[in-house]
Amino acid sequence: MIKKEMSKKIIIVGSGNAALTAGIAALEKGAKVLAIEKGNKYLSGGNTKYTAGAMRFSYNNGDELLPLIRDVNDIRLKKTEFGSYTKNKFKEDLLSFNEGNPLTKEQEILVDNSYETICWLASHNVKFEPIYNRQSFKKGDKFIFWGGLTLASENEGVGLFEQELKSFFSLGGEIEYENPVTNLMMDNDKVVGVQTKKDKYYSDSVILASGGFEANEDMRVRYLGENWRFAKVRGTPNNTGDGLKMALDIGALENGYYQSCHATPMDLYMKNYGNLDLEPIERKKYRKICYFLGIMINANGKRFLDEGKNFRNYTYAQYGAKVLEQPGHLAWQVFDNKVKDLLYDEYFFKDASFVEADSLKELISKMDGVDITATYNTIRNYNKSCKSNNSFDPTKLDNKSTIGLDLPKSNWAQSIEEPPFRAYPVTGGITFTYGGLKVSSKCNVLQKNGDIIKGLFACGEIVGGVFLNGYPGGSGLTSGAVFGRIAGYGSVSSI
Ligand SMILES: Cc1cc2nc3c(=O)[nH]c(=O)nc-3n(C[C@H](O)[C@H](O)[C@H](O)COP(=O)(O)OP(=O)(O)OC[C@H]3O[C@@H](n4cnc5c(N)ncnc54)[C@H](O)[C@@H]3O)c2cc1C
Structure with missing residues (x-):
């Protein structure tokens, strides 16, 4: 001592x-x-x-x-x-x-x-x-x-x-x-x-x-790419890479993947930063990471990732980037009534953005910006592929996989057919670099x-x-x- x-x-x-x-x-x-x-x-x-x-x-x-x-x-x-x-x-x-x-x-x-x-x-x-x-x-x-x-x-x-x-x-x-x-x-x-x-x-x-440097738009674009101009910043406005720049200025060595970052699906209409004034339970209100219980669809009406690839702990930090890469930097998460009780609290906050309907056709008509026919076909084909006899079990990788889809959902693949249906619009939020x-x-x-x-x-x-x-x-x-x-x-x- x-x-x-x-x-x-x-x-x-x-x-x-x-x-x-x-x-x-x-x-x-x-x-x-x-x-x-x-x-x-x-x-x-x-x-x-x-x-x-x-x-x-x-x-x-x-x-x-x-x-x-x-x-x-x-x-x-x-x-x-x-x-x-x-x-x-x-x-x-x-x-x-x-x-x-x-x-x-x-x-x-x-x-x-x-x-x-x-x-x-x-x-x-x-x-x-x-x-x-x-x-x-x-x-x-x-x-x-x-x-x-x-x-x-x-x-x-x-x-x-x-x-x-x-x-x-x-x-x-x-x-x-x-x-x-x-x-x-x-x-x-x-x-x-x-x-x-x-x-x-x-x-x-x-x-x-x-x-x-997640809160520095210029650095995001320089290191991560143009899409990252549009990313919502989930945390503080003050992490603008100052220390990094100061150290590099005196000859420090860069290390790691500058082209990658932690980014999460977030409510499309969230503001940058904010939320510190809320109670802890509400602070995460804009995060939307229950995609593993349903599917995600882009503006072209297509799925673009394996929602059930792994426990969401191992996918949520990567899937924000995938959403940002989609046309318009957005996607919709679609669920049916079967999984409603499993969705996290933030899906039910009073200002959560979502649409709801008793039929898939009506739901899709309410999903702003999507190709209606393609979305309908995607959900229909997905439902047809949910043929696995494995039991649905969110506590483990249940191997309840889609069968016959080019882009599988590898676990927790249940059909989306029980009304009412809900769809949540999301974008990508950057967490840290x-x-x-x-x-x-x-x-x-x-x-x-x-x-x-x-x-x-x-x-x-x-x-x-x-x-x-x-x-x-x-x-x-x-x-x-x-x-x-x-x-x-x-x-x-x-x-
Ligand atoms: C919404 C959200 C949820 C997260 N949830 C989790 C989680 O549950 N578990 C987990 O492990 N990780 C989580 N993370 C990641 C986690 O926040 C970070 O890994 C961790 O907080 C980083 O700690 P840090 O001390 O390096 O940086 P920070 O906590 O960001 O602290 C950096 C500090 O440096 C200050 N600063 C910046 N520039 C200057 C300057 N020029 N002069 C003086 N001060 C400066 C900033 O104001 C800030 O106070 C989450 C991140 C976010 C945004």
């Missing part, structure tokens, strides 16, 4: 999950920590506050989750099957998005430190609760969890932020709001502080935790020749190479905490 009188000054750029975990770790080691945040108090916490607070990590059995759960007296726990989510399974899940590439070093670090890091958070009184409403289905009187994702912070992302903030402040951390960092200050080859809109701040190390900086195993930012940039660390969305061409849900916060903790420790020990 470094003694207080020797304590070093660490500046952290940002105040989200990655920044706060880095701060807590550095404070634990005796450093003096100042986080400098672009947003005001309301927008501090960045994308972290917009999340569901769900965190993916490896565990071997339900008992390993108990020390992480705030309310261990919840009577449902006795009737809950959490299963297991081993390191190998987490690695397999990441590999499935790597397009044949092996696991990256960053992915190994993420998985190998995931459980330990969540336990460390719990030791700082950041606690969790099982995600009964979205990650389990009831079978008899049992709650069966599926998809490897089991816990979220109490009160979702805002709750996670508040718990981490409390720990950060209680250890002596400080935050300056409304003070965007504009440049990194150098003395020869070492980063010695930051220049902000208001002042210069000197420090022994700087940790960049300023998120990705995958391309970022290359860091060492201690989270030092590397320069193009592979050497570290002295005095500079990075963690969170700004780190590249963690997610390549896809994302198992709930991994972003874990990544932020894993790399945040390492960066916090690294920034102190390297001095």
Whole structure:
């Protein structure tokens, strides 16, 4: 433990999950920590506050989750099957998005430190609760969890932020709001502080935790393509790639898939950003990810993806991009009455956009912008192909696949024939970007020749190479905490 009188000054750029975990770790080691945040108090916490607070990590059995759960007296726990989510399974899940590439070093670090890091958070009184409403289905009187994702912070992302903030402040951390960092200050080859809109701040190390570039339209178009001009931004307006640009300006090495990002089907009529003022249950109101219970149809009246390819945890982050690629950057999700009770709450919020009818013909006539005949034929052909005798079971990959379609629906393929019918218009909403900086195993930012940039660390969305061409849900916060903790420790020990 470094003694207080020797304590070093660490500046952290940002105040989200990655920044706060880095701060807590550095404070634990005796450093003096100042986080400098672009947003005001309301927008501090960045994308972290917009999340569901769900965190993916490896565990071997339900008992390993108990020390992480705030309310261990919840009577449902006795009737809950959490299963297991081993390191190998987490690695397999990441590999499935790597397009044949092996696991990256960053992915190994993420998985190998995931459980330990969540336990460390719990030791700082950041606690969790099982995600009964979205990650389990009831079978008899049992709650069966599926998809490897089991816990979220109490009160979702805002709750996670508040718990981490409390720990950060209680250890002596400080935050300056409304003070965007504009440049990194150098003395020869070492980063010695930051220049902000208001002042210069000197420090022994700087940790960049300023998120990705999802809210920067020009960068989206440059790196991801023209379609991304039209993407709705699901999180903060402040993640405009500032930290990334500052680091690249002083010769940092790019890493990861700049051409890919996390994007989700969202209500066509949602506004950019927003929703922080709502209750947690309502904050996700524009997200529309129950396509696995029905089908998605584009303006040409065609299906364009396998809605049942895998659990939605493994598809929702990719399917927003697929929707954006469609004519008019939109699609319709179509369901019948059989699955109505399984649709998530957000499908029933009073201002959710949808049309409803008692016949398919009437429904389609209400679906603005679609080719009516083609849509009708697509649904009819889809219904004819739902011939599998397997039982429908949303708690597992049930192999209830369409039969005979060129583009199958591989699981949960039930015909759409029981009125009333509903269709929801969706577009693609960008969540965060995958391309970022290359860091060492201690989270030092590397320069193009592979050497570290002295005095500079990075963690969170700004780190590249963690997610390549896809994302198992709930991994972003874990990544932020894993790399945040390492960066916090690294920034102190390297001095
Ligand atoms: C709607 C939504 C739902 C999500 N749900 C989940 C989920 O349930 N589970 C999960 O794992 N992940 C989820 N994610 C992804 C998750 O939000 C991110 O992976 C994670 O929050 C990133 O943390 P971070 O600390 O790197 O960035 P952020 O939390 O975005 O923090 C970055 C901070 O840097 C600040 N900043 C930017 N530029 C500057 C500057 N120049 N100077 C000073 N400060 C600056 C920003 O204002 C912001 O406060 C979700 C994202 C969204 C948008």
